[in-house]
Amino acid sequence: MLDLAKSRWHPIAAAHDLPLRHVFHGQLLGREFAVWRADDGYVNIWENRCLHRGVRLSIGINDGRELKCQYHGWRYSNRTAGCTYIPAHPADAPARTITNRTFAAVERYGLVWSAEEPQGEVPEVSGFAEGKLLALRAIPVNAPADVVAAQLTGYRFQPSGNIDGSAAKVAVEASNAFSVALRSSEGDASTLAVLFVQPVDSNRSVIRGVLDSEVEGAARLAVLRHHNELLSRLRVAVEAEAAREPAPAPLEPIIERVSPELAEMPEETTHGRKATIRVQVTRKWSAADGIAGFELRPLKGLLPTFQPGAHIDVHLPNGLIRQYSITNGPGESDSYVIGVKLERDSKGGSTCLHETVREGDVLAISEPRNNFPLRRDAIQTLFIAGGIGITPLLAMAQALNNQSLGHELHYFAQNQAQLAFPEKTKTLGASLKPHLGLSPDQTGAKLREILSGYGPDKHVYLCGPGPMLEAARAIAAEMGWPETAVHFEYFKNTNVIDDSTSFEVALARSCMTLTVPAGKTILEVMRDAGIDMPSSCEQGACGTCLATVIEGEPDHQDVYLNDAERKSGTKIMTCVSRAKSARLVLDL
Template sequence: EEGAETLAVFFVQPVDSNRSVIRGVVDGSPRGAERLTVLHHHNERLSKLREIVEREAQAAPQPAPLEPVIERVSPELAELPEMTAHGRKATIRVTVARKWMAADGIAAFELRPIKGLLPTFQPGAHIDVHMPNGLIRQYSITNGPGESDSYVIGVKLERDSKGGSRCMHETLRAGDVLAISEPRNNFPLRRDAEKTIFVAGGIGATPLIAMAQALKNQSLDFAFHYFAQNQAQLAFPEKTALLGEALKPQLGLDPEGTAAKLKDILSGYRPGMHVYLCGPGPMLEAARRIAAEVGWPETAVHFEYFKNTNTIDDSSSFEVALARSCVTFKVPAGRTILDVMREVGIDMPSSCEQGACGTCLATVIEGEPDHQDVYLNDAERKSGTKIMTCVSRAKSARLVLDL
């Protein structure tokens, strides 16, 4: 438009005697929506070119397929990477320095490095904990400012535990060694808000406690509403006591009472305010709905789910093209985009692998995603420009991802 120019370089890569792959790379100057528009434009042109070339090729004599020559490499000469079947790395070894009950049904663990220093992190971060029974679970770091020599996490014993929380409560002891991932933060805290409201439900308080301590340390305005059945279920009282008058326990409320209190808390929005929600799924859904009803914009409502309780429909099959990796593959029914990506050699980071944490987020250049996660907000879903590769699929026959 208006004489705008984009530098594009096209690559043709033969993959067989009768098949090649053509890819385009555009310069990095456009950003945001403009970049997506440019990528859409060139991708449509390439798709049309591919259709023309394929029609012409069908009418031409077919050459014999190439016969690859494979030579064995001596194991002594080969430098093989470490195998990771699930793709989730646990590069840090820690010892359980202390274990105690942080609340009724919630065990706390202080994790210290066996050697060296722990990576730094920002409030809202979580780690993957690789348990002795082979399971992997995600837990938020509750540390406040200056607490950098260890990680403190809280684990609620779930009644329908599949072995994760039960292992942490019943098997793990002080002195045991664990493998954990580096901290990831898909639930970051903004510190430019005029006022911040935290709404925590049960064990959902853990990431919000870290955030509230950071704001308290900087004398920034916030309120911490902590929903639980009773006083004994309020986790980490030694940390929340430091929040002073900003701590507002909301105890013993039924669903109707919770909804009424949420409406009271979220009324009176004004520009510059932000709200952070973490707790059970029904509570988060109610809070997000009420926030929208009383005038909160989606950009000011931040949330994190414990887990994805949606029923995943993985019956579709579709094609995925990775624009930057020059790789195209088929995702069959019963498999995920993330699974097949790793199978073809793309090392995509992930954490929960159930569409709740946002670690395996990818940008969509072309195609229509079938969103099955609980991480994206409604506006992000409607835009069709993001996808969680661990659970979401395609409504269209083909997706092109910026990977």
């Protein structure tokens, strides 16, 4: 019977068991759940185990957007249960596939329902009007569910409208192995009670009763007490009966193993320039003067977990592929929100999004990639955004704000009307510092002011137009900021790419030597040879196609690597950079 039970929906909690920022410990058929409601109302039912070291997530912290494990502070996103941050390695973006197991969750009849392998819908109860019901206090019973359900057919109670009476007639309207529907009538008063039996384990159950009508005020308490007393009495009888039989062995739920690549914590492996996700534009609006906001919702299922700083490739109807940063705050996992500035010299990307793409349109996007990860171990974090460069920094500032970590968001724009996403920036309070209408010289002076006073454990993140980034990086260096504390992301690579050289590339792990002719990139030659290499912007700005150089001298033409990384000669962006030596050996 309990095998069949796996495919059925069972109540595992009452809706009122999930108050604001609480994590409820649930159990079904021997399997423990961490159950929590995010501030956006979504009910999460997860395996009650952190994937790292097995600590129960029911003792974790629900911050309204993410669930944080008590042991090492790993953060898991609302909805997807994907890990968004591993504090022990603040400079790394966690592998996206670190995702906890989730279970179906439906709220109905004042109860939260789940199932291991659900088939069909939560059972329909005739005579139950949603929102006008009364959920009784849950009664735990040390007995198998079918024994409890059988005994419940003999449950006798007064209708809510005549609680003090004693002559109610009770009729069984329906019953099965996991529920009993009873109608109690006396005089004009009549109440339908459905008692669901949650099989917690082979020998443990919880009776979750629901009455067909709400009761207000003092009468409500009297009704709840009436059932509490009667069901408690029934519990004593059922437990006495169950104790006569030998207790069945507890169920042993199977905990899924993590994927083999996670067992060794390898490099992240995402391949190609693929757009595997279909989203619908559910909202398009003017996020600021010249900036369109797009809300993208998945056609089916959930969107993958994103981290602050991550971007997606958007494949446009005109065939172009463009990269946009996700602006969402932590836990805002039902859609991705991007901001697109209409470029005057648009080659068709921003024009297409502004003029052609409408609400209701379907777009193909890639999984989010994070080549601009946010450390959260700084004492103070400065974000410096120029214009549309606000988008990745907005996601980052919201993440630090959610964790109450010190930060300032300096936002440079021409005027108030050009400040994008006011509804999001407003939540940052005083940490938002707009700087409006400054000339290049004034911008330089302001950057100097912002970047003065470098100290240990301070980090700065820059995103904006090329000239502003160049200025900010130069000022930071002058003011004593080490390169390791200065993080930046360019919109695009404005360097003129020299692809006139020809050289050889040896791939150490693939045991392959390829010739890169003039006019072709390393990435293209590798693709032609069947090597699957992830890429995104393909112009040396986003960092996706990074490879490790084992031997040879790279000819850097990207804007992703910082000067120290360039000088070390150990990294190369394969989409634009080439070789100064006749041969490069890559760790691929």
